[in-house]
Amino acid sequence: MGEKLLKAPESDxxxxxxxxxxxxxxxxxxxxxxxxxxxxxxxxxxxGWNIQAADKGNGGPNTLQSHSDQDSGAxxxxxxxxxxxxxGVAPGNSGMPNLNAGAPAGGKTGKILLAVFIAxxxxxxxxxxxxxxxxxxPAALPVQPAAEKSAHSEKKAADKPVKPPGKSAADSVSxxxxxxxxxxxxxxxxxxxxxxxxxxxxxxxxxxRPITWLVLRRYSDCLLVISKFGLDAKPxxxxxxxxxxxxCTLRRWLNGEFxxxxxxxxxxxxxxISSLPNNASPSxxxxxxxxxxxxxxxxxxxxxxxxxxxxxxxIKNGAHADKYNGSAMWxxxxxxxxxxxxxxxxxxxxxxxxxxxxxDDVTVRPAFRISLKNQ
Numbered sequence: 602m603g604e605k606l607l608k609a610p611e612s613d614x615x616x617x618x619x620x621x622x623x624x625x626x627x628x629x630x631x632x633x634x635x636x637x638x639x640x641x642x643x644x645x646x647x648x649g650w651n652i653q654a655a656d657k658g659n660g661g662p663n664t665l666q667s668h669s670d671q672d673s674g675a676x677x678x679x680x681x682x683x684x685x686x687x688x689g690v691a692p693g694n695s696g697m698p699n700l701n702a703g704a705p706a707g708g709k710t711g712k713i714l715l716a717v718f719i720a721x722x723x724x725x726x727x728x729x730x731x732x733x734x735x736x737x738x739p740a741a742l743p744v745q746p747a748a749e750k751s752a753h754s755e756k757k758a759a760d761k762p763v764k765p766p767g768k769s770a771a772d773s774v775s776x777x778x779x780x781x782x783x784x785x786x787x788x789x790x791x792x793x794x795x796x797x798x799x800x801x802x803x804x805x806x807x808x809x810r811p812i813t814w815l816v817l818r819r820y821s822d823c824l825l826v827i828s829k830f831g832l833d834a835k836p837x838x839x840x841x842x843x844x845x846x847x848x849c850t851l852r853r854w855l856n857g858e859f860x861x862x863x864x865x866x867x868x869x870x871x872x873x874i875s876s877l878p879n880n881a882s883p884s885x886x887x888x889x890x891x892x893x894x895x896x897x898x899x900x901x902x903x904x905x906x907x908x909x910x911x912x913x914x915x916i917k918n919g920a921h922a923d924k925y926n927g928s929a930m931w932x933x934x935x936x937x938x939x940x941x942x943x944x945x946x947x948x949x950x951x952x953x954x955x956x957x958x959x960x961d962d963v964t965v966r967p968a969f970r971i972s973l974k975n976q
Contacts (some may be wrong), residue, residue, distance in 0.1 A: 831964025
């Protein structure tokens, strides 16, 4: 290709023929027609040609003119070209290297210089977006710049939901120590004894005080306890209907609002989940619950032991206290199968046949199993 350019004739028709033949050779080598045209234009300008290109539907140049038409007045390869040993700059192209400088046209040195020039242009093609036509080759995956990749990774990390930090060893030790300290208050308690655990409003002004619990039975791994007093006044179910323990609103309140209000996290960790049988209704698993009829009979020795007084806070919320002994009614979880009734313990400690589930002056004596071992 170097010889064809260096020996190209001066007429426009001859130049156009040479240009098109070189264009075909380059495109046959795998370059796009656009890339080949850009290379040949660079070569021609370097060799002193003035190029005017117009498309004829195939994207290629169709007219070539010598710089002699505009710049130097001499044809390409004519007398005004720099002779051997000259400055090495082509006329009409200030700063453009003359590939024939120092060697006759078609000489070995000129071919070498032209080959070097061609290699440089080809190396620059990818940088100007004129890469060879590789339409038949599989596309390479784009390489993401390191800075962009880092920013993208940071954005993905920011988009991910933030997870709460895991429990540290120090947190675990602290909570274990708190649980051990709490267990020390009741670890040696026997049935019939009392201890304080948790806090709940008990005065009329709503001020929280420690809750006192009665141990009903001691097991190898836990204590079954019930509050000494009726802590609050609530209906078994807010709506008058046929309802069981598994569906009543009192169960939801005990294991929701009451549990969260009365016990902190360390205290809650000591309360065991109890599997509870219920008459004519599905068994449930609850941290906090009410005693059943059977449990109320077995765990108290007589009616007097079952009697319980309400707190001032419970009375303020509607609990009724007997005018003779000061005791209040309290709910059991067992319901009456033949109506909208639930069982309870009356003022004298007797187990009743049942009252309407929506009565709201009956007190609540929560019960639960508290662990004697590490959870």
